[in-house]
Amino acid sequence: MPPLTIPYVVGNWVRGERFYGRDELIAEVLGGHRRSLWLVGTRRSGKTSVLKQLEYLTDEAVHPRYFAVFWDFQGAEDHDGLRESWSDALLDAEDRLERLGIDPEELQTDDLFESMRRLRRALRVADLRLLALCDEVEELIRLQHAEPKLVRSLRRALQSSEDVHCVLASSIRLWALSETREDTSPFLHGFTPPFYLPRLSDDSARALVRQDKLAPEARPALPEGVVDEILSRCDNHPFLLQLLAKRVVECGNLDEACEEVASDRMVSHFFAVDVDMLEDDERRILAVIAAHSAASSHSLVDQLAQEGVESDLSRSLLRLENLGYIRRGRERKCVLASYFFRRWVEEIRVKADSSAREIERVQEATAEMPSTPSFASLSGDRSIEGRYSIIEQIGVGAHGVVYRARDDLLGAQIAIKMLKPELVGDERLLERLRKEVLLSRDLSHPNILRVYHLGGYQGRVFLTMQWVDGPTLKEVIRERAPLPAAEVTRVGALLASALEAAHGHNVLHRDLKPENVLMRHGVEPLIADFGLARLIGEPGVTRADMFVGTPKYASPEQASAAPLDARSDLYGLGLILFEMATGHAPFRAETAVGILVRHTQEPAPDPRSIVPGVPEELALIILRCLEKRPEDRFPDCGALREALLAAGKKL
Numbered sequence: 001m002p003p004l005t006i007p008y009v010v011g012n013w014v015r016g017e018r019f020y021g022r023d024e025l026i027a028e029v030l031g032g033h034r035r036s037l038w039l040v041g042t043r044r045s046g047k048t049s050v051l052k053q054l055e056y057l058t059d060e061a062v063h064p065r066y067f068a069v070f071w072d073f074q075g076a077e078d079h080d081g082l083r084e085s086w087s088d089a090l091l092d093a094e095d096r097l098e099r100l101g102i103d104p105e106e107l108q109t110d111d112l113f114e115s116m117r118r119l120r121r122a123l124r125v126a127d128l129r130l131l132a133l134c135d136e137v138e139e140l141i142r143l144q145h146a147e148p149k150l151v152r153s154l155r156r157a158l159q160s161s162e163d164v165h166c167v168l169a170s171s172i173r174l175w176a177l178s179e180t181r182e183d184t185s186p187f188l189h190g191f192t193p194p195f196y197l198p199r200l201s202d203d204s205a206r207a208l209v210r211q212d213k214l215a216p217e218a219r220p221a222l223p224e225g226v227v228d229e230i231l232s233r234c235d236n237h238p239f240l241l242q243l244l245a246k247r248v249v250e251c252g253n254l255d256e257a258c259e260e261v262a263s264d265r266m267v268s269h270f271f272a273v274d275v276d277m278l279e280d281d282e283r284r285i286l287a288v289i290a291a292h293s294a295a296s297s298h299s300l301v302d303q304l305a306q307e308g309v310e311s312d313l314s315r316s317l318l319r320l321e322n323l324g325y326i327r328r329g330r331e332r333k334c335v336l337a338s339y340f341f342r343r344w345v346e347e348i349r350v351k352a353d354s355s356a357r358e359i360e361r362v363q364e365a366t367a368e369m370p371s372t373p374s375f376a377s378l379s380g381d382r383s384i385e386g387r388y389s390i391i392e393q394i395g396v397g398a399h400g401v402v403y404r405a406r407d408d409l410l411g412a413q414i415a416i417k418m419l420k421p422e423l424v425g426d427e428r429l430l431e432r433l434r435k436e437v438l439l440s441r442d443l444s445h446p447n448i449l450r451v452y453h454l455g456g457y458q459g460r461v462f463l464t465m466q467w468v469d470g471p472t473l474k475e476v477i478r479e480r481a482p483l484p485a486a487e488v489t490r491v492g493a494l495l496a497s498a499l500e501a502a503h504g505h506n507v508l509h510r511d512l513k514p515e516n517v518l519m520r521h522g523v524e525p526l527i528a529d530f531g532l533a534r535l536i537g538e539p540g541v542t543r544a545d546m547f548v549g550t551p552k553y554a555s556p557e558q559a560s561a562a563p564l565d566a567r568s569d570l571y572g573l574g575l576i577l578f579e580m581a582t583g584h585a586p587f588r589a590e591t592a593v594g595i596l597v598r599h600t601q602e603p604a605p606d607p608r609s610i611v612p613g614v615p616e617e618l619a620l621i622i623l624r625c626l627e628k629r630p631e632d633r634f635p636d637c638g639a640l641r642e643a644l645l646a647a648g649k650k651l
Contacts, residue, residue, distance in 0.1 A: 006220070006246055006249050006250065007211045007218065007220065008211075008243075008245050008246040009242060010239070010242050011044070011239070011266075013048040013049040013052045014049050015053045016053075016056050017214075019049060019052075019056075020200065020213075021200045021204030021205070021207075021208070021238075022046070022050055022197075022204075023204075026050070026057070029131075030054070030058075030065075030066070035159070035162075035165045035166070036159055036166050036168075037168070037191065038167075038168045038170070038174070038188065039168065039169045039194070040170060040171065040195065040196050041169075041171070042323055043273060044238075044239035044240075045197045045237070045239070045324065046197060046239070047169040047197060048169065050169070050197070051070055051133040051167065054068055054167065055068040055070050055133060058131060065128065065129055066129050066130075066165065067096070067100070067129070067130060067131065068133055069089050069119075069132055069133065070093075070133045071086060071089040071133060071134045071135065072085060072135045073085060073134060073135065073139040074135070074139060075139070076139050076143065078143070078146060078150075079112065082112055082143070082154070083110070083115070087108060090104055090119070100126050102122045102123075106122075107122070113153060113154075113157050120163055120164060124163055129163045129164065130164045130165070131165045132165070132166040132167070133167050134166065134167065134169065135169050136169075136170070137169060137170040137174055138173050140154075140187065141176050141177060141446065142524065144176075144177060145524055146523060151187055154187070166191075171274070171277055172323070173277050174188070175188075178192070198324065199236040199324050199327075199337070200236040200237075200241070202231065202236065204236075205231050205234075205238075205241055206227060208238065208241055209227050209230050209231065210227060220249050222245070222248065226248065226254055229254055230244050230245055230248065233258060233338065233340065234338055234340070235324070235327065235337040235341075237338060240261070244261050247260050247261060261340060262339075262340055262344075265408075265411060266411075267340060267344070269409075269411050269412070271341060272344075278325075282319065285313075285317070285320065286325060286326070286336070286345065290342065290345045290346065300313060301313060325337055325341065383408075384405070384416065384455075388407055388414070388464065389405060389406045389408055390403050390404075390405050390416070391403070391404045394415070400418050400419040401417075402415055403415070403418065413467040414464050414465060414466065415464070415468070416462050416464055417462060417463040417465065418460060419433075419461040433454055433463055445497070445502075446524075446526075447525055448501065448526060448530075449465060449466050449468065449527065449528040449529075451464075451465045451466070452464045466526075468519075468520050468526055469520065469521060470522045471519055472517060473515075473518075473519055473525060473576070473580075474517075476519055477580060477583065481580060482580070482581055482611045482613075482614075483580045483581065485613075485614065487580075488577060488618060489644045489645070489648035489651065490644075490648055492576075492640075492644045493641050494524070494525050495525055495527060496638075496640045496641035497637075497641050498526075499512075499527070499637040500636070500638045500641060502569075503566040503637060507530070508564055508568065508569055509527065510558070511550055512527070512569055512576060513552070513553040513572070513576070516528050551592040551596050552575075552585055552587075553576070554572075554595075554599055555630075556599050556600045558599075559597075559599045559600050560600055566636055566637065567630035567633050567634075567635075570625055570636070570637055570640060571626060573640070574604075574626045574633075575626065577622045578604065578607055578622050581614050581619075581622065582607050582610040582611045582614070583610075583611070584610055586604045586626065587599055587604075600628070604622075604626035606623065607622055615647070615650075617650065621640070621647060625640065
């Protein structure tokens with residue numbers, strides 16, 4: 001008996017006879033009026049396959065107007081990286097170029113944009129237009145931070161010529177480029193509104209599961225009733241369809257195959273990564289729908305209002321539906337889209353409830369203990385909750401030990417802060433940690449460290465956080481300060497943007513300092529430790545008239561235990577900018593009280609008196625941040641960000 005041949009392709013892109021559906025999208029790209037199109041979808045929704053199918057169709061002369069270049073942006077962190085990825089794209093197209101009489105070697109140059117111009121000119125002779133198929137375009141977010149001029153030049157290269165058509169493929173993370181304000185024409189201008197990659201149509205999904213493009217004898221023998229159930233449970237999601245169909249063919253039992261897919265860590269990882277990209281209100285909407293199995297728009301409004309969520313509900317529902325998270329069921333009620341997504345959301349809810357109960361149990365147990373156990377490090381072979389595998393210890397602080405670990409469920413690296421046993425009963429500290437988790441969910445910003453989970457384990461309490469591969473800003477300053485002015489303005493603008501987002505949620509940080517800024521890859525700053533944060537205008541968890549923060553980085557009003565607003569964080573950021581530009585703090589004294597007095601009474605020194613090479617415009621920005629009276633500082637972090645970006649452009 002010949003071995004079983006399973007035709008489904010799971011986890012890789014497809015084209016040609018393996019490609020099903022997406023006819024309307026392909027028609028829009030190849031025959032529509034838009035020259036610039038942004039394709040948005042969740043992971044494994046088939047974005048790369050669409051690009052590869054477009055490349056295939058133009059190569060097969062089905063649409064002879066275009067010459068397609070598949071351009072993968074992954075790993076392109078600077079101009080050289082972007083140029084190398086373009087060169088790789090030309091190398092992949094080498095045979096097709098040579099068939100047109102174009103020598104690929106003549107297109108290569110050290111200047112990316114000159115290479116693109118050469119290709120366009122050569123294609124014009126052949127009466128063809130360049131169709132740039134750009135994948136993994138999220139990399140432009142990092143490029144925007146590091147080299148905004150490069151991103152502006154790329155936008156012009158892709159949009160300013162009639163003989164260039166462009167398709168971007170990305171997740172919703174790319175919306176971050178629309179938030180940049182230093183360019184009057186942001187990169188996504190012309191690509192919006194995006195084209196959301198929807199679930200497959202019923203006909204296309206059925207053809208995919210039955211593999212209708214194969215010869216009848218090569219198709220999998222699936223009864224129509226089983227095909228119907230596969231479509232229903234996967235909600236026509238192309239990756240889930242092929243994964244479940246493959247498992248059904250392998251084991252011969254639909255229910256068993258469903259359990260295998262539902263417990264597949266790869267599937268859980270995709271769901272977790274995608275949901276993490278959503279806005280906080282959108283995640284809450286999903287939670288409400290999950291809790292009620294189905295929800296009408298009216299019941300969602302009532303439930304969200306009870307939770308204090310003010311959301312543009314129609315906009316959020318439309319986006320969740322476009323991304324395939326929800327669909328409309330009976331009586332137009334919203335339901336979670338697929339059986340597997342519903343299972344995943346329910347498991348997350350159960351784990352969250354279990355973790356909360358575990359923390360309460362730990363608190364009750366430790367309150368009755370006559371003494372606390374000694375604090376011991378976890379060895380490299382220890383596992384927490386059967387999910388987090390400890391890799392190495394990376395730091396020790398006043399409250400506990402921080403480890404680098406692996407989340408075995410999601411297959412991702414994280415950081416774990418394990419609290420000292422004697423602090424488990426400290427209600428004030430636990431309240432800070434709870435607040436940090438809740439605030440992290442609200443403050444979704446690329447330059448704010450994500451805090452995922454507060455849990456209990458064997459009498460201990462731990463916090464899981466985003467893993468950042470890089471030093472703290474304090475370490476960068478110690479090793480390299482004074483930093484170049486361009487670096488100070490760039491990093492400062494990103495920090496100001498993060499604080500602007502926090503203040504937009506009415507949240508003050510209150511403890512800004514270089515130690516609380518992590519530098520991903522030594523380049524991109526992330527603000528950490530919102531444990532001392534509080535809502536603007538509301539009382540904190542500390543006693544009235546009590547100093548909160550770090551004396552060296554306290555604002556005058558903080559040092560005086562006076563009421564705080566967003567301008568207090570702005571002063572703290574000014575102190576960080578001063579230290580980056582000069583290598584020194586503006587105020588030093590032998591005691592903490594002495595430093596606080598200087599913050600309240602002495603004007604900050606001009607950074608140029610310490611480092612003469614600090615540009616005047618940057619020095620004036622720093623000094624304005626450090627004014628004693630809040631009303632003399634920038635009005636908000638948005639204004640500071642704009643000033644830093646303007647100063648950076650002049651360097």
